[in-house]
Amino acid sequence: MKCYSGYVYAEEPRSFIWQEKELKIKSVEKAWQEPDKRLFRVVTEDGKLFELCYNKATDRWTAVELTF
Numbered sequence: 001m002k003c004y005s006g007y008v009y010a011e012e013p014r015s016f017i018w019q020e021k022e023l024k025i026k027s028v029e030k031a032w033q034e035p036d037k038r039l040f041r042v043v044t045e046d047g048k049l050f051e052l053c054y055n056k057a058t059d060r061w062t063a064v065e066l067t068f
Contacts, residue, residue, distance in 0.1 A: 001052075001061045010038050010054040016063055023048070041066070 004012040012031070015024045023044040030041040038054045049066040 001054075013040055013042060013052055016050075016052065016061065018050070018063060018065070023050075 001010075001016045002014045003010050004014060012028060013025055015022050017023075023046065025042045026045045026047075027043045028040055029043060029049075032039050036056045038056070040052045042050050042052060044050065049068055051064045051066055053062045053064075054060075055062070
């Protein structure tokens with residue numbers, strides 16, 4: 001995962017690895033927080049929709065492909 005980190009880590013994702021391929025993020029459609037998590041709904045440059053989640057407690061990212 002590559003992300004912009006300003007005053008906090010994982011402020012805005014820029015790209016991530018999906019099925020052994022780096023996908024660049026075209027836009028962040030939504031960003032929100034839950035306890036110990038930062039979540040992002042993003043559109044990749046190839047038009048796919050994903051939900052990315054950074055879990056602060058485990059220091060791990062997860063990605064789920066969504067359908068439009």
